[in-house]
Amino acid sequence: MALPSEIHILIVVYGEKYCQTMSEITLPNVCGLISTVPENIKKIFKVRIVTTPEDKDRVLECTSIKAIREHIPVEIADSLTLSGYEQFGGYGPMVVAQAKAVYEASLINAAIIFVGPDIFFSKSSFETIVRQMEEGRRIIVGPSLRAISEKAKPTLLNHIKSSTNQTLLMDGSDVVKFVMDHWHPENDLFWWNKADSAVWKAYLY
Numbered sequence: 001m002a003l004p005s006e007i008h009i010l011i012v013v014y015g016e017k018y019c020q021t022m023s024e025i026t027l028p029n030v031c032g033l034i035s036t037v038p039e040n041i042k043k044i045f046k047v048r049i050v051t052t053p054e055d056k057d058r059v060l061e062c063t064s065i066k067a068i069r070e071h072i073p074v075e076i077a078d079s080l081t082l083s084g085y086e087q088f089g090g091y092g093p094m095v096v097a098q099a100k101a102v103y104e105a106s107l108i109n110a111a112i113i114f115v116g117p118d119i120f121f122s123k124s125s126f127e128t129i130v131r132q133m134e135e136g137r138r139i140i141v142g143p144s145l146r147a148i149s150e151k152a153k154p155t156l157l158n159h160i161k162s163s164t165n166q167t168l169l170m171d172g173s174d175v176v177k178f179v180m181d182h183w184h185p186e187n188d189l190f191w192w193n194k195a196d197s198a199v200w201k202a203y204l205y
Contacts, residue, residue, distance in 0.1 A: 027064035031198035032167030146184035
C-alpha cells in the first residue's frame with residue numbers, strides 16, 4: 001500500500017500547564033521518536049502545533065523544537081480559539097482544532113498522529129504506525145494509560161537528562177513498568193463491564 005502524501009504529528013496545546021508539560025516531556029519524546037523513522041519515510045513527516053495567540057510565545061520557547069527541525073519541518077499556528085466546551089467538555093478546544101486538522105489533512109491525503117500535549121509514546125510507536133499504514137490500515141487506536149503527574153514527571157525528566165541527546169525514548173516494557181509504578185486511579189474507570197466505567201468509551205480496555 002502507498003503511504004499518505006504527508007504524516008502530521010498534531011499537537012494542540014493551550015494554557016501554561018499543558019505548554020510546560022509539552023516542552024519538558026512530549027517534545028523530547030517526539031524528537032527521539034523521529035530519529036527512529038527511516039530516512040525515506042521521515043521526509044513525509046512534519047510536526048503541526050496549534051495553539052492560542054496568548055500561548056504562542058510559550059511554544060516558541062520550547063528548546064526541543066530546534067532539535068526536531070533538524071529532522072523534519074515544524075509548523076506553529078496560533079489559530080486556536082478556546083471554544084467547544086459546551087459540546088465536548090474540558091477538551092473542547094482540542095477537539096475543535098483536531099476536527100479542523102482532519103479536514104485539512106483530507107484535502108491533501110495526509111495522515112495524522114494525534115499527540116496530546118501531556119503524552120509520550122514508547123520507542124517503537126512511530127515505526128509501528130508507519131508499518132501499519134504500509135499494510136493498508138487507515139485507523140490505528142492505541143491504549144492511553146494515565147500516570148500520576150506529580151510522581152511520574154521527575155522520573156521522566158531524569159530519564160531525559162541522562163540521555164545522550166536530551167530525548168525521551170523508552171521501550172514498551174519499560175513504559176508498562178513506569179505506568180504500573182505511577183498508576184493513576186482514573187485508569188480503573190476504563191475497564192470493560194466495570195460498574196462505574198467512565199463515559200469515554202474510546203478508552204475502554
